[in-house]
Amino acid sequence: GLNARGVSVAIPSYDHCPQVSVADIIEEMRRFLAVLWQKTGQHPLVMGHSAGGHLTACMLATDWSGIDDVPEDLVRRAFAVSGIYDLTPICKVSVNEDIRLTEESARAVSPLFWTPPPADRELVAAVGGLESAEFRRQSRELAETWGKAGLTTDYVEIPDANHFTVVNAVIDPEGPYMARIADMALACARS
Secondary structure, three states, rough: HHHHHHOOOOOOOOOOOOOOHHHHHHHHHHHHHHHHHHHHHOOOOOEOOOHHHHHHHHHHOOOOOOOOOOOOOOOOOEEEOOOOOOOOOHHHOOHHHOOOHHHHHHHHHHHHHOOOOOOOOOOEEEEEEOHHHHHHHHHHHHHHHHHOOEEEEEEEEEOOOOOHHHHHHHOOOOOHHHHHHHHHHHHHHHO
């Protein structure tokens, strides 16, 4: 895994809807990364799956310049797995009873609609090849949209993986994705 490759790992927890809003969760993750920076002085590789994939993209696209005691380029690299980057479709399904998004608030917390991160950033948007067309579309569209803005992006479709088994492929210690994640994390730590 990552520790065996010399990478330190920090795994945050966060409050959940309906106790807090999606916007509140994004702010929690920003505060977490600010504290992590203050304790380590290292730029993190941000990585997450599903809701964590969404938060990963949000952290890469955050304008850190207005947040005290962190560098403007706090998050330079991100590996987002099976995230939802356009939350507007959630407004139409029953899970929204707990998430409580309106069309307007869904767009406001959808990184696909945010100003793309600066061009010196890097995003890997990975998704399982057996996931729904919507999950694949959103990952591909995020990588394409941000790539056109100048970021280094890569859309990775992992064959024979669904929304749950994709994690196994990504964290396989002998697999190509773990090596790539470790390389990205070590590059962050050196910068």
